[in-house]
Amino acid sequence: MKLIKAIVRPNKVDDVRDALGRISLPGMTVTEVRGHGKQKGHTAIYRGKEYDVSLLPKMQIEVVVADNLVDEVVTAIITAARTGESGDGRIFVVPVEQSYRIRTGERSDT
Amino acid sequence: MATSTTAIEDARQALSVAAARGDGGAAALRRFSDAVDELLQQLCDAAPSASGASLVVALGGYGRRQLCLHSDLDVLLLFDGRIGEAEEQRVRAILHPLWDARFSVGHQIRQVGDFAELEIDNPEFLLALLDARPVAGDAALLERIAGRVHSPAARGRIFAALLRLIDERHATFNDTFYQLEPDVKDAPGALRDVWAARAIAALTDPALIDRGAADRARLDAAEEFLLRLRSMLHVEHKRNNNVLDHETQERAARLMGYGGGPRQQVERLMGDYFRHARAVSRSLQTVRHTAPLPVAANLVQARDGIQFVDANDAQRHPERWLSLFQAAIDTGSAVADPTLAWIEERVDAHAPEAFFPAAADRDALLAFLKPRAGLYARLSEMHDCGLLGRMFPEFQAIFCRVVRDFYHKYTVDEHTLLTIRNLERLATRAVRGRERFTALLDDLPHPELLVLSLLFHDVGKWRDEDHVDESVRMAREMTRRLKLGDDSAALVEFLIRHHTRMSLIAFRRDTEDPEIVRQLADLVGIEERLKMLCLLTLVDVEAVSLETLTPWREELLWRLYVDTYNRLTLGYADERIAHEESGLRALVAGRPADVTAAEITRFAEGLPRRYLQLFPADEIYRHVRLSRDMRPDDVHADLKRRGSLWELTVATLDKPALFSNICGALSSFGMDITRGQALTNPNGLVLDVFQFADQERFLELNPAGKDQFVHALATVISGQVDVAERLRTREESVLYRRRSGVTPTVPVIHADNQSSRRYTILDLVADNALGLLHRVSRAISRHGCDVDLVLISTEGQKAIDVFHITRGGAKLPDDAIAVMTAEIHRTLEG
Numbered sequence: 001m002k003l004i005k006a007i008v009r010p011n012k013v014d015d016v017r018d019a020l021g022r023i024s025l026p027g028m029t030v031t032e033v034r035g036h037g038k039q040k041g042h043t044a045i046y047r048g049k050e051y052d053v054s055l056l057p058k059m060q061i062e063v064v065v066a067d068n069l070v071d072e073v074v075t076a077i078i079t080a081a082r083t084g085e086s087g088d089g090r091i092f093v094v095p096v097e098q099s100y101r102i103r104t105g106e107r108s109d110t
Numbered sequence: 111m112a113t114s115t116t117a118i119e120d121a122r123q124a125l126s127v128a129a130a131r132g133d134g135g136a137a138a139l140r141r142f143s144d145a146v147d148e149l150l151q152q153l154c155d156a157a158p159s160a161s162g163a164s165l166v167v168a169l170g171g172y173g174r175r176q177l178c179l180h181s182d183l184d185v186l187l188l189f190d191g192r193i194g195e196a197e198e199q200r201v202r203a204i205l206h207p208l209w210d211a212r213f214s215v216g217h218q219i220r221q222v223g224d225f226a227e228l229e230i231d232n233p234e235f236l237l238a239l240l241d242a243r244p245v246a247g248d249a250a251l252l253e254r255i256a257g258r259v260h261s262p263a264a265r266g267r268i269f270a271a272l273l274r275l276i277d278e279r280h281a282t283f284n285d286t287f288y289q290l291e292p293d294v295k296d297a298p299g300a301l302r303d304v305w306a307a308r309a310i311a312a313l314t315d316p317a318l319i320d321r322g323a324a325d326r327a328r329l330d331a332a333e334e335f336l337l338r339l340r341s342m343l344h345v346e347h348k349r350n351n352n353v354l355d356h357e358t359q360e361r362a363a364r365l366m367g368y369g370g371g372p373r374q375q376v377e378r379l380m381g382d383y384f385r386h387a388r389a390v391s392r393s394l395q396t397v398r399h400t401a402p403l404p405v406a407a408n409l410v411q412a413r414d415g416i417q418f419v420d421a422n423d424a425q426r427h428p429e430r431w432l433s434l435f436q437a438a439i440d441t442g443s444a445v446a447d448p449t450l451a452w453i454e455e456r457v458d459a460h461a462p463e464a465f466f467p468a469a470a471d472r473d474a475l476l477a478f479l480k481p482r483a484g485l486y487a488r489l490s491e492m493h494d495c496g497l498l499g500r501m502f503p504e505f506q507a508i509f510c511r512v513v514r515d516f517y518h519k520y521t522v523d524e525h526t527l528l529t530i531r532n533l534e535r536l537a538t539r540a541v542r543g544r545e546r547f548t549a550l551l552d553d554l555p556h557p558e559l560l561v562l563s564l565l566f567h568d569v570g571k572w573r574d575e576d577h578v579d580e581s582v583r584m585a586r587e588m589t590r591r592l593k594l595g596d597d598s599a600a601l602v603e604f605l606i607r608h609h610t611r612m613s614l615i616a617f618r619r620d621t622e623d624p625e626i627v628r629q630l631a632d633l634v635g636i637e638e639r640l641k642m643l644c645l646l647t648l649v650d651v652e653a654v655s656l657e658t659l660t661p662w663r664e665e666l667l668w669r670l671y672v673d674t675y676n677r678l679t680l681g682y683a684d685e686r687i688a689h690e691e692s693g694l695r696a697l698v699a700g701r702p703a704d705v706t707a708a709e710i711t712r713f714a715e716g717l718p719r720r721y722l723q724l725f726p727a728d729e730i731y732r733h734v735r736l737s738r739d740m741r742p743d744d745v746h747a748d749l750k751r752r753g754s755l756w757e758l759t760v761a762t763l764d765k766p767a768l769f770s771n772i773c774g775a776l777s778s779f780g781m782d783i784t785r786g787q788a789l790t791n792p793n794g795l796v797l798d799v800f801q802f803a804d805q806e807r808f809l810e811l812n813p814a815g816k817d818q819f820v821h822a823l824a825t826v827i828s829g830q831v832d833v834a835e836r837l838r839t840r841e842e843s844v845l846y847r848r849r850s851g852v853t854p855t856v857p858v859i860h861a862d863n864q865s866s867r868r869y870t871i872l873d874l875v876a877d878n879a880l881g882l883l884h885r886v887s888r889a890i891s892r893h894g895c896d897v898d899l900v901l902i903s904t905e906g907q908k909a910i911d912v913f914h915i916t917r918g919g920a921k922l923p924d925d926a927i928a929v930m931t932a933e934i935h936r937t938l939e940g
Binding site: 009010011012014032033034044045046047048049050053057083085087 | 617618619620621622660662663665666669672673675676858859860862873874875910
């Protein structure tokens with residue numbers, strides 16, 4: 001069982017959601033985040049004054065999947081979120097030890 | 111008549127004796143007043159008859175039966191009909207014996223008809239009428255004028271006059287009743303304040319006199335004490351002198367029976383005086399603060415809010431109902447609940463147009479809609495009582511309308527009003543961290559049109575289909591009824607039609623894609639529309655639910671705004687009007703008869719494309735006409751008023767330092783340039799449009815001012831006059847003078863060689879000052895640069911100007927930019 005955490009452009013969230021829907025992934029968590037990677041942000045000018053925009057708005061998508069689905073999900077996200085330009089984001093795959101359903105208290109595998 | 115005169119002397123003697131033993135209070139003064147009444151009745155009986163009914167009316171202190179020994183005898187001689195010879199004989203027969211009897215008579219002679227219009231410029235007389243009492247003659251005459259004097263509107267005017275008189279009188283005593291030698295009639299806490307407290311209660315709410323710190327018994331006791339003192343002072347001074355000076359204090363204390371030595375007697379007397387004065391002052395203060403306060407014509411501010419004084423008048427004039435809500439905003443209060451209920455009962459009887467039948471009413475409505483503290487609360491009151499929905503039936507269509515989706519948490523009408531509340535919070539700086547958006551709002555020349563757009567942006571949701579087209583259609587009905595100008599109506603329609611566009615782009619599109627930003631810039635065209643659309647988006651998203659507008663979304667919206675703003679102000683120069691431009695073709699197709707297709711094309715082709723969005727077609731045709739028959743030294747100028755500002759349009763052929771000279775000419779007349787555009791077409795034709803404030807009202811006060819100004823402009827542009835010389839005197843006196851209370855800020859100059867293919871761009875933000883544009887552009891010209899395009903704007907006290915410049919037809923190298931910006935810095939920092 002793996003947690004797949006994807007940081008994508010805000011305008012790509014709908015595309016990623018659709019792509020994950022097409023491979024019948026049941027659930028996802030979306031969070032508004034700000035940060036930078038290699039893209040590092042830039043300095044913007046407004047009315048003659050520079051201001052720092054190094055922390056760029058991004059969306060973080062989290063899904064937990066069975067080990068055998070990781071490659072398929074990662075591919076789907078990359079395909080949907082890629083523009084080929086700097087700033088497309090990152091995907092992290094993290095092991096998940098246990099998972100519980102709060103309503104019932106039962107332990108689940110995904 | 112000798113008997114009467116003797117009776118008056120006897121009455122005087124009796125009052126003197128009573129006063130001298132400290133017993134000249136209300137009862138003694140009433141007896142004296144009654145004696146004077148008797149005399150007047152006898153005089154009236156004996157006087158020749160008037161041609162119609164007549165009446166002698168006691169006024170002021172005499173009207174209250176508190177006539178003191180040497181007080182003026184204030185009387186009104188009232189006649190029913192014209193005052194002719196017979197009336198004059200009667201007046202003489204009444205007044206002469208009074209003068210013979212040593213009365214100082216303050217007389218007013220009036221016909222009943224004179225009271226058709228109240229003498230609002232004579233507040234003392236109006237106040238004296240409050241105590242009017244018939245003495246001799248036909249008392250019905252007084253009843254006939256009483257209705258007018260005591261009408262709600264007259265009461266409001268009298269009340270306002272009374273408050274003004276109280277303040278003026280108190281000011282002459284330095285606003286304190288702790289006077290060592292008090293005037294027992296006029297000082298704060300003295301007799302006039304007793305009467306004022308009672309008058310305020312009588313004019314507004316008689317129960318006030320028994321409420322809070324106001325205390326009828328203490329007021330009566332104070333009055334009795336003060337009357338006794340005043341009577342004694344009249345005896346002591348032998349004239350109408352009411353000052354309790356040190357010398358008189360000793361005698362008064364002794365006569366009024368205070369015990370102890372002379373010093374103790376005085377201390378006890380004055381102790382009592384100050385105790386009574388304090389009671390009077392507190393009573394007056396309480397009555398003043400709790401009395402319904404006149405705040406506008408036919409409006410008072412009562413404890414529970416703003417209400418009409420005369421409901422009958424209000425019922426006849428629905429166009430005045432909005433003034434209730436305007437007054438509530440002005441005074442920071444609410445509209446009284448009973449008044450809202452009153453409106454609710456009657457509002458359906460009127461058509462929408464009845465609420466703004468005249469241009470002044472429509473202007474008042476737009477002024478009311480300016481975002482500021484209280485607007486949301488007042489609009490909500492108007493909505494709750496049905497007035498808003500009656501004024502705008504389109505808005506009533508979304509009353510409690512429920513639209514179920516994943517986002518909206520409120521009914522459509524409340525969501526709409528919340529957008530206006532959010533805008534109000536921006537205007538009042540109620541949300542920390544939103545200053546950048548507040549600055550956009552501050553910069554809008556017509557924020558009320560944004561509120562109007564918000565009010566209508568979702569009205570189309572009354573039906574289930576796509577609401578935007580329907581909202582636009584309904585808004586057109588409204589702008590037609592309001593007779594909104596074409597530009598304003600187009601702006602409102604634009605904002606409503608595109609109210610979801612910016613949130614869609616900011617949150618769902620790749621805003622780092624320059625093409626996305628270009629498309630938005632093309633859509634809005636000019637900065638004002640961008641700012642309004644940005645603000646509309648912000649407050650609209652925020653009004654969806656408490657969770658919708660996250661700081662993350664706010665940041666996305668702001669970055670989209672900045673990128674688009676930069677595109678509009680820095681990148682616009684590269685996009686020129688082409689021969690086949692659709693906007694140009696539309697201009698040619700719709701041209702008036704006196705303008706040819708060729709001259710439109712010759713004039714507009716090659717100007718920045720934003721020109722077509724900046725000016726409506728009629729203005730563009732005017733510019734074409736202005737640019738006709740242009741020879742090298744010609745200056746074609748047009749000056750017209752635009753609301754509180756003036757607008758100067760100049761067409762001429764380009765030459766060195768042209769822009770600097772025009773700005774200098776404006777500044778030399780003390781004009782404060784607030785907005786403007788400077789444009790140059792490829793043929794070297796320059797079109798400059800400036801909006802400015804005529805701070806010294808030169809153009810308004812001088813009939814020949816416009817001609818004088820245009821002539822001076824022409825002489826400066828042609829080089830006949832050195833504008834620097836014209837400005838020198840002003841600069842020495844004003845230029846470096848800091849505005850009081852404004853902390854000077856360091857000017858910001860940013861040079862940009864990237865945003866435009868053709869131009870070096872100088873972006874300047876500095877404290878606004880007279881001659882600023884002239885000095886900056888002069889410095890640019892000194893470096894051999896041509897100023898081809900300029901955007902001028904102000905935001906509060908800040909000037910925000912963007913210059914597009916070239917030297918020898920090319921961008922400037924970096925070292926030249928550095929030298930020039932350093933000089934501009936030196937120029938600005940003095």
